Amino acid sequence: MVAPPDNDVLWARALHVNHNGSPALSGVSLGVRDGEILAVGGPRGSGKTTLLQCLSGQLLPQQGEVWFNSVPVHTMGALARERLRRDRFGWIDPVPVLVPELNSWENAALPLMLRGTGRRAAKTAALEWLERLDIGDCARKRPHALLQAERQRVAIARALVPAPQVLFADEPTAPLHRADRAHVLRTLTTAARSHGITVVLATHDADTAGLADRTVTLLDGRRVNTVHLPPVTETEGRAACSLSV
Numbered sequence: 001m002v003a004p005p006d007n008d009v010l011w012a013r014a015l016h017v018n019h020n021g022s023p024a025l026s027g028v029s030l031g032v033r034d035g036e037i038l039a040v041g042g043p044r045g046s047g048k049t050t051l052l053q054c055l056s057g058q059l060l061p062q063q064g065e066v067w068f069n070s071v072p073v074h075t076m077g078a079l080a081r082e083r084l085r086r087d088r089f090g091w092i093d094p095v096p097v098l099v100p101e102l103n104s105w106e107n108a109a110l111p112l113m114l115r116g117t118g119r120r121a122a123k124t125a126a127l128e129w130l131e132r133l134d135i136g137d138c139a140r141k142r143p144h145a146l147l148q149a150e151r152q153r154v155a156i157a158r159a160l161v162p163a164p165q166v167l168f169a170d171e172p173t174a175p176l177h178r179a180d181r182a183h184v185l186r187t188l189t190t191a192a193r194s195h196g197i198t199v200v201l202a203t204h205d206a207d208t209a210g211l212a213d214r215t216v217t218l219l220d221g222r223r224v225n226t227v228h229l230p231p232v233t234e235t236e237g238r239a240a241c242s243l244s245v
């Protein structure tokens with residue numbers, strides 16, 4: 001095993017993942033620099049979620065390596081990977097999954113309390129994030145009393161409250177309306193930049209990817225380079241194409 005470059009907070013080499021025999025990732029390698037916002041683009045089914053799951057230690061690749069801060073994740077046991085996710089990573093799903101018995105601030109404060117932060121400090125941090133995401137008045141409501149877009153903001157607050165070193169966001173604005181999307185994404189990216197949080201953002205939306213520092217594109221489980229060709233007439237075909245590397 002060769003250690004990754006020092007300036008990459010995350011580094012993956014030649015990841016191969018099959019889901020029930022069908023390939024989801026076929027030899028994907030990439031580095032994520034400390035503090036950058038990296039978009040992972042590509043159409044539905046191209047392997048974006050699977051890549052985020054591998055990078056965050058949720059899923060072990062059948063082949064390949066994942067390193068976090070020069071520590072191999074792919075050789076860690078399940079418990080060590082769970083601790084890593086709890087203590088260093090945040091995760092936002094496309095659809096919010098909240099604890100139904102807890103209200104919004106309790107849901108948002110949960111990761112901090114699981115790390116051992118006292119209830120009062122965790123509540124203060126949670127309320128600050130709910131305010132920033134414009135749902136301060138939902139703090140005492142339980143998930144069933146919230147709109148889907150409000151639930152997603154609570155899930156985003158929950159991911160940001162513990163100031164993770166890396167935030168994995170899998171289509172984080174999927175349940176939001178277009179206007180809402182831009183606001184939440186700006187809040188998320190501004191927060192990440194001001195707190196030095198590295199973000200890996202899966203999206204198939206070009207506007208969303210536009211907020212990132214860099215985009216890595218997947219197609220059928222492989223990395224591709226997007227090559228922009230000079231404009232052509234309608235009859236000549238598309239103005240951009242993707243080439244496998």
Ligand SMILES: Nc1ncnc2c1ncn2[C@@H]1O[C@H](COP(=O)(O)OP(=O)(O)OP(=O)(O)O)[C@@H](O)[C@H]1O
Pocket residue numbers: 019020023024042043044045046047048049050051202204
């Ligand atoms: N748990 C699973 N079991 C079987 N096949 C799966 C599983 N998860 C993903 N796949 C398949 O693996 C491939 C990659 O899926 P993945 O969800 O990683 O892509 P994606 O780019 O995130 O797609 P989407 O944008 O729809 O979420 C797809 O063909 C998908 O059907």
